[in-house]
Amino acid sequence: MMKKHLLILSAAPIFALAACGGNSNGGTDAMNSGDTITNVPAGETGMGDNMGAMNGMDGNAMAVAPMTGQDFANTVAASDAFEIAAGKLAQQKATTADLKSFGKQMVEDHTKSTAMLKTAGGKASPAITPAPAMTDEQQANLKTLESATGTQFDTAYKSQQVVAHRKALDAVQAYAQGGDVAQLRDFAKDAEPVISKHYDMIKGM
16 A cells, blocks of 8 residues: 555656646647647747747846848848737638727738838848748648638637737847847837737736
Protein backbone atom coordinates (compact mmCIF):
# COMPACT_ATOMS: atom_id res chain seq x y z
CA MET A 1 0.00 0.00 0.00
CA MET A 2 2.88 2.39 0.83
CA LYS A 3 4.45 1.76 -2.58
CA LYS A 4 1.12 2.49 -4.26
CA HIS A 5 0.79 5.84 -2.46
CA LEU A 6 4.37 6.80 -3.34
CA LEU A 7 3.74 5.99 -7.00
CA ILE A 8 0.63 8.21 -7.09
CA LEU A 9 2.41 11.09 -5.37
CA SER A 10 5.41 10.91 -7.70
CA ALA A 11 3.14 11.05 -10.73
CA ALA A 12 1.29 14.15 -9.55
CA PRO A 13 3.97 16.71 -10.54
CA ILE A 14 4.06 15.24 -14.03
CA PHE A 15 0.34 15.79 -14.53
CA ALA A 16 0.57 19.27 -13.04
CA LEU A 17 3.37 20.20 -15.43
CA ALA A 18 1.38 18.90 -18.38
CA ALA A 19 -1.59 20.97 -17.33
CA CYS A 20 0.50 24.15 -17.13
CA GLY A 21 1.85 23.60 -20.64
CA GLY A 22 -1.42 22.47 -22.12
CA ASN A 23 -2.24 25.80 -23.76
CA SER A 24 1.21 26.41 -25.25
CA ASN A 25 0.30 24.88 -28.60
CA GLY A 26 -2.26 27.56 -29.40
CA GLY A 27 -4.51 25.12 -31.29
CA THR A 28 -7.86 25.72 -32.94
CA ASP A 29 -9.83 24.39 -29.95
CA ALA A 30 -8.21 26.94 -27.69
CA MET A 31 -8.92 29.71 -30.17
CA ASN A 32 -12.58 28.81 -30.28
CA SER A 33 -12.72 29.16 -26.50
CA GLY A 34 -11.11 32.60 -26.71
CA ASP A 35 -8.10 31.54 -24.57
CA THR A 36 -5.55 31.53 -27.37
CA ILE A 37 -5.19 33.54 -30.48
CA THR A 38 -3.20 31.89 -33.22
CA ASN A 39 -3.46 28.60 -35.09
CA VAL A 40 0.17 27.59 -34.82
CA PRO A 41 2.38 26.46 -31.95
CA ALA A 42 3.64 29.38 -29.90
CA GLY A 43 7.22 28.26 -30.45
CA GLU A 44 7.01 28.86 -34.17
CA THR A 45 8.04 32.13 -35.71
CA GLY A 46 5.33 34.69 -35.06
CA MET A 47 4.66 35.98 -38.56
CA GLY A 48 6.82 33.89 -40.85
CA ASP A 49 10.25 32.54 -41.61
CA ASN A 50 11.86 35.96 -41.88
CA MET A 51 9.91 37.56 -39.03
CA GLY A 52 11.87 36.63 -35.93
CA ALA A 53 11.36 40.08 -34.44
CA MET A 54 7.63 39.41 -34.22
CA ASN A 55 7.85 36.16 -32.25
CA GLY A 56 6.66 37.52 -28.90
CA MET A 57 3.20 36.37 -27.90
CA ASP A 58 3.23 38.15 -24.55
CA GLY A 59 3.73 41.70 -25.79
CA ASN A 60 7.24 41.98 -24.35
CA ALA A 61 10.05 43.70 -26.22
CA MET A 62 11.89 41.48 -28.66
CA ALA A 63 15.17 39.94 -27.53
CA VAL A 64 16.51 39.57 -31.06
CA ALA A 65 18.52 41.70 -33.44
CA PRO A 66 16.54 44.18 -35.57
CA MET A 67 15.43 42.89 -38.96
CA THR A 68 17.18 43.94 -42.13
CA GLY A 69 15.41 46.46 -44.33
CA GLN A 70 14.25 43.78 -46.75
CA ASP A 71 13.00 41.53 -43.96
CA PHE A 72 11.13 44.42 -42.36
CA ALA A 73 9.54 45.41 -45.68
CA ASN A 74 8.48 41.80 -46.29
CA THR A 75 7.07 41.54 -42.76
CA VAL A 76 4.96 44.67 -43.12
CA ALA A 77 3.80 43.75 -46.62
CA ALA A 78 2.67 40.30 -45.47
CA SER A 79 0.95 41.82 -42.44
CA ASP A 80 -0.86 44.33 -44.64
CA ALA A 81 -1.99 41.60 -47.03
CA PHE A 82 -3.34 39.54 -44.13
CA GLU A 83 -5.12 42.52 -42.56
CA ILE A 84 -6.77 43.46 -45.85
CA ALA A 85 -8.00 39.91 -46.51
CA ALA A 86 -9.18 39.42 -42.93
CA GLY A 87 -10.84 42.83 -42.90
CA LYS A 88 -12.84 41.99 -45.99
CA LEU A 89 -14.05 38.80 -44.31
CA ALA A 90 -14.99 40.77 -41.21
CA GLN A 91 -17.13 43.13 -43.26
CA GLN A 92 -18.96 40.13 -44.70
CA LYS A 93 -19.21 37.79 -41.71
CA ALA A 94 -18.92 39.67 -38.41
CA THR A 95 -22.13 39.80 -36.40
CA THR A 96 -21.48 43.16 -34.72
CA ALA A 97 -21.38 46.61 -36.25
CA ASP A 98 -18.16 47.41 -34.38
CA LEU A 99 -16.25 44.49 -35.88
CA LYS A 100 -17.61 45.18 -39.36
CA SER A 101 -16.49 48.80 -39.04
CA PHE A 102 -13.10 47.72 -37.72
CA GLY A 103 -12.67 45.36 -40.66
CA LYS A 104 -13.47 48.18 -43.08
CA GLN A 105 -10.91 50.41 -41.41
CA MET A 106 -8.28 47.67 -41.59
CA VAL A 107 -8.78 47.37 -45.34
CA GLU A 108 -8.46 51.13 -45.80
CA ASP A 109 -5.55 51.73 -43.43
CA HIS A 110 -3.47 48.74 -44.50
CA THR A 111 -3.99 49.56 -48.16
CA LYS A 112 -2.53 52.99 -47.39
CA SER A 113 0.27 51.36 -45.39
CA THR A 114 1.23 49.20 -48.37
CA ALA A 115 1.41 52.24 -50.64
CA MET A 116 3.53 54.16 -48.13
CA LEU A 117 5.82 51.15 -47.66
CA LYS A 118 6.41 50.85 -51.39
CA THR A 119 7.21 54.56 -51.60
CA ALA A 120 9.66 54.36 -48.69
CA GLY A 121 11.33 51.26 -50.11
CA GLY A 122 11.67 52.91 -53.51
CA LYS A 123 13.55 55.83 -51.98
CA ALA A 124 16.09 53.56 -50.30
CA SER A 125 19.49 52.99 -51.90
CA PRO A 126 19.51 50.33 -53.13
CA ALA A 127 15.74 50.28 -53.58
CA ILE A 128 13.77 47.72 -51.57
CA THR A 129 10.73 46.03 -53.06
CA PRO A 130 8.40 44.48 -50.44
CA ALA A 131 7.33 40.87 -50.97
CA PRO A 132 3.71 40.62 -49.76
CA ALA A 133 3.50 36.82 -49.57
CA MET A 134 1.51 35.79 -46.51
CA THR A 135 3.06 33.31 -44.11
CA ASP A 136 1.75 29.84 -43.33
CA GLU A 137 0.35 31.14 -40.05
CA GLN A 138 -1.48 34.01 -41.71
CA GLN A 139 -2.94 31.69 -44.33
CA ALA A 140 -4.07 29.28 -41.60
CA ASN A 141 -5.70 32.14 -39.72
CA LEU A 142 -7.58 33.18 -42.84
CA LYS A 143 -8.82 29.61 -43.33
CA THR A 144 -10.12 29.68 -39.76
CA LEU A 145 -12.00 32.89 -40.51
CA GLU A 146 -13.36 31.53 -43.78
CA SER A 147 -14.83 28.47 -42.06
CA ALA A 148 -16.07 30.22 -38.91
CA THR A 149 -19.61 31.55 -38.65
CA GLY A 150 -21.63 33.71 -36.29
CA THR A 151 -20.12 34.61 -32.95
CA GLN A 152 -17.42 31.99 -33.53
CA PHE A 153 -16.13 34.20 -36.34
CA ASP A 154 -16.26 37.27 -34.09
CA THR A 155 -14.18 35.53 -31.42
CA ALA A 156 -11.61 34.22 -33.88
CA TYR A 157 -11.25 37.53 -35.73
CA LYS A 158 -10.89 39.60 -32.58
CA SER A 159 -8.35 37.25 -30.98
CA GLN A 160 -6.28 37.05 -34.16
CA GLN A 161 -6.30 40.83 -34.49
CA VAL A 162 -5.13 41.41 -30.93
CA VAL A 163 -2.07 39.22 -31.48
CA ALA A 164 -1.39 40.47 -35.02
CA HIS A 165 -1.38 44.11 -33.95
CA ARG A 166 0.74 43.43 -30.87
CA LYS A 167 3.33 41.74 -33.09
CA ALA A 168 3.16 44.50 -35.68
CA LEU A 169 3.58 47.16 -33.00
CA ASP A 170 6.62 45.36 -31.58
CA ALA A 171 8.14 45.14 -35.06
CA VAL A 172 7.72 48.80 -36.05
CA GLN A 173 8.92 50.00 -32.65
CA ALA A 174 12.05 47.87 -32.92
CA TYR A 175 12.78 48.94 -36.48
CA ALA A 176 12.10 52.62 -35.75
CA GLN A 177 14.75 52.45 -33.03
CA GLY A 178 17.44 50.38 -34.74
CA GLY A 179 16.56 49.75 -38.39
CA ASP A 180 19.31 49.86 -41.00
CA VAL A 181 17.43 51.80 -43.72
CA ALA A 182 16.60 55.44 -42.94
CA GLN A 183 13.54 55.60 -45.21
CA LEU A 184 12.04 52.50 -43.60
CA ARG A 185 12.83 53.81 -40.13
CA ASP A 186 10.77 56.88 -40.98
CA PHE A 187 7.98 54.67 -42.27
CA ALA A 188 8.08 52.67 -39.02
CA LYS A 189 7.86 55.84 -36.93
CA ASP A 190 4.83 57.02 -38.93
CA ALA A 191 3.18 53.58 -38.75
CA GLU A 192 3.60 53.15 -34.99
CA PRO A 193 0.78 55.47 -33.80
CA VAL A 194 -1.63 54.04 -36.38
CA ILE A 195 -0.95 50.45 -35.34
CA SER A 196 -1.13 51.44 -31.68
CA LYS A 197 -4.58 52.93 -32.30
CA HIS A 198 -5.73 49.75 -34.04
CA TYR A 199 -4.39 47.68 -31.14
CA ASP A 200 -6.25 49.73 -28.56
CA MET A 201 -9.45 49.63 -30.63
CA ILE A 202 -9.56 45.86 -31.01
CA LYS A 203 -8.66 45.23 -27.38
CA GLY A 204 -11.60 47.40 -26.35
CA MET A 205 -14.14 45.43 -28.37
